[in-house]
Amino acid sequence: QVQLQESGPGLVKPSQTLSLTCTVSGGSITMNNYYWAWIRQPPRKGLEWMGSIDDIGLTFYSLPFKSRTSISRDTSKNQFTLHLNSVTPGDTAVYYCARGRIVIGGYDYWGQRTKVTVAS
Secondary structure: OOOOEOOOEEOOOOOEEEEEEEEOOOOOOOOEHHHEEEEEEEEOOOOOEEEEEEEEOOOOOHHHHHHHHHEEEEEEEEEEEEOOOOOOOHEEEEEEEEEEEEEOOOOEEEEEEEEEOOOO
């Protein structure tokens, strides 16, 4: 059973960098045919895919986030991390990490989510 767990601050000030880490257990983040994504849901809005890192470490970003987002990984800890720069109150959201399936498509495992508020 694969499990994902987000961790990071619940409150971030405007203009700061938000860093969230997803710790994966029950499966390696280097496993073939899977990628690891960050997805968020702002209040009263739908899910937004922010970006992903695949099994060999290649990263992909959604265009609205590309200029201020980076995703990295630590294979020794089986973790991947989201860095979102220059946050604004508009980045207040529930953030999820998830495992995506490269061939079949979709996501088969999700973290429990973490709520982030951007406020001074």
